[in-house]
Each structure stands twice: as structure tokens, then as C-alpha cells.
Amino acid sequence: MHSASVTKKSLFSVAVCALLVAAPAKATVYNEAVSGDLSDDKAAPTALTLTPGFNSVIGTVAGFPEFGGTDPQDWVSFTIPTGFVMTSYVNARFVSSDPQGFTGFQVGSSFPGDEFAAGSYAGYAHFGTAADNGGGSGSTVGDLLAGLPDDSEPLTWEGFLLPGNCGNCGAYCPIAPYLEAEVMLCAKCGQRTGLPVTQRIRDAASSVMLRDLGVAPQEILAVAQSWGEFRWLRLSR
């Protein structure tokens, strides 16, 4: 995630990626309706370079041949510009009579493994009305933690402000996603509260809704493992 050469690909082509920048911009980096079908070859994905801000890829797939389809998969690789970090990967829109779609990614400029084997992916998710990946953003911190090993550390992409009393005036400040600098200021006195910001979901009370930490529906969360590696957990709606 921190290297200029890191690339990501998705099996399904409707995705929005956000880069961390001072002045967010929005760009459609690929639209199949304009530029034609994305690659159907996992060994040679359509190569795209992300731009600072929000990047969207818009596309259509059309089923496997055994079911009468003609375009079951689209493959794309994303190169992250030097000095930038990809902070989220969101399935922004899915329109289909098929109740379940799929997206997944692996690091690299092509996809070397069996795309039908879960172990080939660094992260993947099913989505759509029939998909259930567990632990949606409408669930609580406790619901999320119940499905994870005790020594794992699920993280939000953006930090969130823990609740407590303002260090200046003493007023109680509720938990809040840290999206804007104003969140750091007390609603009563307008001064900095001095309350801690964290990305550790375990720091929040188990009854807190994930959405109140700024976690979006169908967001892919990073989960730090006790041995230092990350796994990726995609939330359902």
C-alpha cells in the first residue's frame, strides 16, 4: 500500500478508489461505455494509473458462457502514483438481476492464481442483494469483534475521535469519525478537546455502531494479525 509499484485489480469492474490528498478531485479513470470492454484476460489486465482524489471505474459484465453469457469477468490493474496511498476501495454501485456479484484483488500487475480459489486473493467480497459477508456497517463493534480472533486488530481507514470530556471546558464529547479538523474541536467551547484519535476499532465500546466510526457500507477493512500481516475483511451493507 505504500509503494509506487503497488497495483490492485478487481474481478468486477465497478469500483471507486480514493487517494489521500489535500484537495480531493474526482476522476473517471475508465468507463466501458466510452472506452470499450475492459480486459477479459487475468494475465493482461487493463492497466490504469490512479489520480489524486476519487477515481471511479465503470463497467459491465455479462455472465459465464455456460449460462448464456459473453463477458463473465473484467480485469484491471491500478498503479498508485509515487507519494500517494490508496485509502479505500468501494463498490459504489451494482445494478443487476443477478442477486450476487463478486470482486477481489491481488497485488501485482497480473493475476497469477486460480480466480475461483479463495486463496488466490489478498481480499475479495461478494455483493448484491443475496450476498452476505457478515458484519455490516449497520452492526456494532461487538458484532464485528465476535467474528474475529482475539489477537486480531481491525482498523478503520480514517481515525476516529474517542469520547470523553473536553480538556478545555470539561463538556462531554461523543465518539465521532475524524473526517474534518472541526471534529477535533469541542462543540461547546470551540477549543481543541485533546481527546485521542485512534484507528483501532477495539478502542471503541462494543455497543458503538460501525457507521458511527465512519465505516461505510461494503467497505473493506484492514485487520492486523498478531504475526504482523494484514488480512482484508469486506463488510456487507
Ligand SMILES: [Zn+2]
Ligand atoms: Zn470544550
